[in-house]
Amino acid sequence: MISELLSQSLRTTALSAAMRGAGLAVRFLPIPQPTILVGPGSSGRLGQTIAGFGHGKILIVTDSIIAQLGLLDDLTDALTAGGAEYVIFDAITPDAPIPLIEEGIEFYWAHGCDAIVAFGGGSSMDASKAIAAAVSNPGKTLRELAGYFKGLNTPVKIYAVPTTAGTGSEVTVAAVISDPERHAKLVIVDTRLVPKMAALDPCLMTGLPPHITAATGIDALTHAIESFVGHWASPSTDDMALSAVGLIFENLRVAYSDGKNLEAREKMSLAATYAGFAFTRANVGYVHAIAHQFGGKYHTPHGLANAIMLPHVLKYSLPAITDRLALLAVRAKLGQEKEAEDVLAQKFLDAVDRLNLDLGIPTFLAALKEHDIPKLAEAACREAHTGYPVPRYMTQAVCEDIIRQVLPPVTAAKKPARRGKKPG
Numbered sequence: 001m002i003s004e005l006l007s008q009s010l011r012t013t014a015l016s017a018a019m020r021g022a023g024l025a026v027r028f029l030p031i032p033q034p035t036i037l038v039g040p041g042s043s044g045r046l047g048q049t050i051a052g053f054g055h056g057k058i059l060i061v062t063d064s065i066i067a068q069l070g071l072l073d074d075l076t077d078a079l080t081a082g083g084a085e086y087v088i089f090d091a092i093t094p095d096a097p098i099p100l101i102e103e104g105i106e107f108y109w110a111h112g113c114d115a116i117v118a119f120g121g122g123s124s125m126d127a128s129k130a131i132a133a134a135v136s137n138p139g140k141t142l143r144e145l146a147g148y149f150k151g152l153n154t155p156v157k158i159y160a161v162p163t164t165a166g167t168g169s170e171v172t173v174a175a176v177i178s179d180p181e182r183h184a185k186l187v188i189v190d191t192r193l194v195p196k197m198a199a200l201d202p203c204l205m206t207g208l209p210p211h212i213t214a215a216t217g218i219d220a221l222t223h224a225i226e227s228f229v230g231h232w233a234s235p236s237t238d239d240m241a242l243s244a245v246g247l248i249f250e251n252l253r254v255a256y257s258d259g260k261n262l263e264a265r266e267k268m269s270l271a272a273t274y275a276g277f278a279f280t281r282a283n284v285g286y287v288h289a290i291a292h293q294f295g296g297k298y299h300t301p302h303g304l305a306n307a308i309m310l311p312h313v314l315k316y317s318l319p320a321i322t323d324r325l326a327l328l329a330v331r332a333k334l335g336q337e338k339e340a341e342d343v344l345a346q347k348f349l350d351a352v353d354r355l356n357l358d359l360g361i362p363t364f365l366a367a368l369k370e371h372d373i374p375k376l377a378e379a380a381c382r383e384a385h386t387g388y389p390v391p392r393y394m395t396q397a398v399c400e401d402i403i404r405q406v407l408p409p410v411t412a413a414k415k416p417a418r419r420g421k422k423p424g
Helices: 002-028 042-051 064-069 073-081 098-110 122-136 210-229 235-257 262-282 286-298 302-331 341-358 370-387 396-404
Strands: 035-038 058-061 086-089 115-120 157-162 174-179 184-189 197-200
Touching: 035 042, 035 262, 042 073, 042 157, 042 197, 058 073, 058 098, 058 122, 073 086, 086 098, 098 122, 098 174, 115 122, 122 157, 122 174, 122 184, 174 286, 184 286, 197 262, 210 235, 210 262, 210 286, 210 302, 210 341, 235 262, 235 302, 235 341, 286 302, 286 370, 286 396, 302 341, 302 396, 370 396
Parallel strands: 035 197, 058 086, 058 115, 115 157, 157 197
Antiparallel strands: 174 184
């Protein structure tokens, strides 16, 4: 028994070292920089450009709502005008699961495609990257491609048109997909998954419901903050993260309350992209580690899970990141450089709470169950400790306590009224 436990411990330690080493490698490896087209109509301009690249047939990966709303029209009209052939796979759902992505892979092969346009939110982006990796490495399943640099062959070309301002997937090296059998999220990481080009077209975002604008905006904020406070931050990632935080505090409330505001939408798109650049190099932390477990277990939208957990993780991390939070407070125009760091840091924490409140972010996770918390915390700590440069470590017990803070409030059952004695 002891030898088995020792063997298991050694394997876990070896895996942790290997995963951390692979994650650290991403920090220093060259990462392709996609060409970014920005502004109203940029999706059409991207279509014109792609049409000139001579692809045989392009697979557009999106969801049915985007297709029904006609948001693809500028892109597809430009492709047609340029003589490019395309087919549309519009079956993507939130948290795209492995079986659905496998359908996309079959669709790609059946239509003889040789490039992919990811058009939509994070799920469409992630599914597109997973399809691109899988079709280029047909000898491996999606589960076998999960991890760092598991594909031998270079993924097929990907182009990206995000329709939300949150994930930053248009510039990142990772794809997060759902494994319904294991109730878990799988992450495929490869620097060659970065799209070749991307269009940040604010016109595609004006119809987003406020609650999606809120959750995706806080998702981008989380990327920027976690990349800034983690131990892998660098001057270049700091510049991107600080710019993102400034743009988000200036524009997210406007985009939330006035969805047709193109200037706010465009600046939020830039913020998400800047945050994507930052966390691709500097990585994330416990907020993401916990949010991934919520997504795998309860199918909680990733941005919402991040938004719920962000204040709690920041408050726990405060003793180790006071100086960094102070810098964020100044960039968000919450205070002056001359103020004490602890005062500025608290202002930033308070501002995150206020932002969540103003955007209608709930303070609890409705699906969370007390009996699930130990396993959720265990998986979150394993993810964070094997790959993330967190600024202040948590034990599993601490992680459980933090998750417990977002349990839904208990409604006391109504007790039946006591019947009084009848007068004798």
